[in-house]
Amino acid sequence: MGNEHVYSDIEICLKYLPAETTEQALKDHFSQAGEIEGMPSLMRNPSTGKCKGMGWINFKKPEGSTNALSMDGCRFMGRNLNITRGRCRAGAVKGTVQAIGTHSPALIEEVLARLVLPNPDGVYIDGTFGRGGHSRGILAKLSKKGSLHAFDMDDAAVAVGRQLEKDDPRFHMHKGMFASMHKVMKEEGIQADGILLDIGISSPQLDGDRGFRPEMEGALDLRFDLTSGVPAHEFLQTVSAEDLEEILVKYGGEDATVAQRIADMVVLQRQIGTIPNRTQEFAEFVRKAKGKEYQAMHPAKLTFQALRIYLNQEFEQLQKGIRAALKTLSVGGKLGIITWKHSECALVIREFHAREVCPAEYPLMTWHRDMAGGDGAGEVPQSTGWYMENVSRPSARELSENSRSRSALLHILTKKRGVLIPDLEEACYPMLKIRRGKRGEQEA
Numbered sequence: 001m002g003n004e005h006v007y008s009d010i011e012i013c014l015k016y017l018p019a020e021t022t023e024q025a026l027k028d029h030f031s032q033a034g035e036i037e038g039m040p041s042l043m044r045n046p047s048t049g050k051c052k053g054m055g056w057i058n059f060k061k062p063e064g065s066t067n068a069l070s071m072d073g074c075r076f077m078g079r080n081l082n083i084t085r086g087r088c089r090a091g092a093v094k095g096t097v098q099a100i101g102t103h104s105p106a107l108i109e110e111v112l113a114r115l116v117l118p119n120p121d122g123v124y125i126d127g128t129f130g131r132g133g134h135s136r137g138i139l140a141k142l143s144k145k146g147s148l149h150a151f152d153m154d155d156a157a158v159a160v161g162r163q164l165e166k167d168d169p170r171f172h173m174h175k176g177m178f179a180s181m182h183k184v185m186k187e188e189g190i191q192a193d194g195i196l197l198d199i200g201i202s203s204p205q206l207d208g209d210r211g212f213r214p215e216m217e218g219a220l221d222l223r224f225d226l227t228s229g230v231p232a233h234e235f236l237q238t239v240s241a242e243d244l245e246e247i248l249v250k251y252g253g254e255d256a257t258v259a260q261r262i263a264d265m266v267v268l269q270r271q272i273g274t275i276p277n278r279t280q281e282f283a284e285f286v287r288k289a290k291g292k293e294y295q296a297m298h299p300a301k302l303t304f305q306a307l308r309i310y311l312n313q314e315f316e317q318l319q320k321g322i323r324a325a326l327k328t329l330s331v332g333g334k335l336g337i338i339t340w341k342h343s344e345c346a347l348v349i350r351e352f353h354a355r356e357v358c359p360a361e362y363p364l365m366t367w368h369r370d371m372a373g374g375d376g377a378g379e380v381p382q383s384t385g386w387y388m389e390n391v392s393r394p395s396a397r398e399l400s401e402n403s404r405s406r407s408a409l410l411h412i413l414t415k416k417r418g419v420l421i422p423d424l425e426e427a428c429y430p431m432l433k434i435r436r437g438k439r440g441e442q443e444a
């Protein structure tokens with residue numbers, strides 16, 4: 001894929017923004033150029049939350065961005081701004097601009113090359129539509145015969161998908177959790193050739209006014225789907241100190257002592273006052289409870305992350321999603337999972353091991369064939385499971401264009417039929433007098 005870029009006719013890119021810039025101040029300043037779509041997005045320093053000088057604005061109509069381009073060099077909060085057209089990589093989109101807030105979908109070239117290009121006539125599923133960065137890339141590579149079904153639980157994402165549905169008859173948007181994909185696809189009589197799960201939160205969710213980050217002002221809610229479950233500030237009214245401590249450690253990776261202090265202070269706060277229901281106020285409360293943060297990040301970042309993962313059941317969804325994908329794919333079909341954190345990676349590997357198709361050279365398989373005097377594959381029942389290919393990491397070019405991709409990994413699991421290692425162990429270990437309980441499919 002080349003290095004060419006597609007220039008957007010609705011997005012502008014701003015440079016030399018002052019550190020104190022806010023999304024609202026930018027919106028107020030540039031609405032004179034035309035109606036703005038959503039909120040502007042800013043590149044922020046993760047530890048201070050301050051603007052790092054760059055930002056992007058999407059206008060509803062091309063005239064808006066044309067008017068804004070004519071403001072190049074204008075004064076804004078004491079600085080002269082540089083204003084150019086927004087751009088995205090040509091491989092990510094075709095014949096259309098990239099959707100709001102999705103500047104560069106992570107590992108897009110690798111996703112397309114490994115998941116879609118082998119079969120452009122196939123049926124694909126994007127389980128985490130977001131703003132459609134990957135979906136648009138997939139559609140650009142699919143033939144007229146190919147089709148793409150997308151899922152998201154966030155109404156804002158679904159609204160973008162509904163528009164894409166009108167523009168492209170090969171595309172179908174479903175509101176719901178990706179773990180429901182098997183049920184939905186079965187009802188439609190569809191088996192998929194490839195499935196993508198880009199786990200976690202999208203840039204527009206993170207940078208917008210939904211309050212997913214401690215630095216951003218908003219309601220303390222943290223749900224992707226605002227129509228189900230309970231918002232974070234309500235959850236904090238009732239959760240026990242022990243449960244909250246466990247959530248902070250398990251889903252945030254917070255230090256155990258710090259987690260206990262934050263949990264105890266939440267319970268104390270309930271007794272002496274009320275739990276803040278706005279993000280920045282709660283973030284300040286966590287900062288005081290936690291004390292100094294030695295890592296380069298906001299002290300409340302891990303607390304926000306832990307509550308978000310818990311309230312959206314992200315780990316359970318990932319586990320159920322991988323199991324649903326196995327049922328939904330045809331044999332030979334591929335599941336691509338983009339993970340962002342070690343805990344997500346570990347869950348993918350655990351699910352893979354629970355249904356790993358035994359490679360021919362696996363020593364236990366060789367032993368079973370040779371020593372047990374039979375064809376191992378013949379005697380141990382065959383099932384469908386996973387074969388894992390090498391992981392892809394972002395290229396140097398992607399990292400230079402999108403620093404958020406730095407922790408992204410693309411795992412590719414292929415659905416195969418064969419003997420599963422756990423089944424082989426169960427058959428062989430009694431003969432070998434190795435005692436071990438069968439490692440089944442554990443809970444997330």
Ligand SMILES: C[S@@+](CC[C@H](N)C(=O)[O-])C[C@H]1O[C@@H](n2cnc3c(N)ncnc32)[C@H](O)[C@@H]1O
Binds near residue numbers: 131133199224
């Ligand atoms: C990392 S973003 C995906 C970004 C997308 N690949 C793009 O290029 O725009 C994850 C998206 O998945 C959604 N999501 C998270 N968990 C989900 C689940 N269990 N089922 C459906 N959607 C989910 C979130 O609302 C978010 O929009």
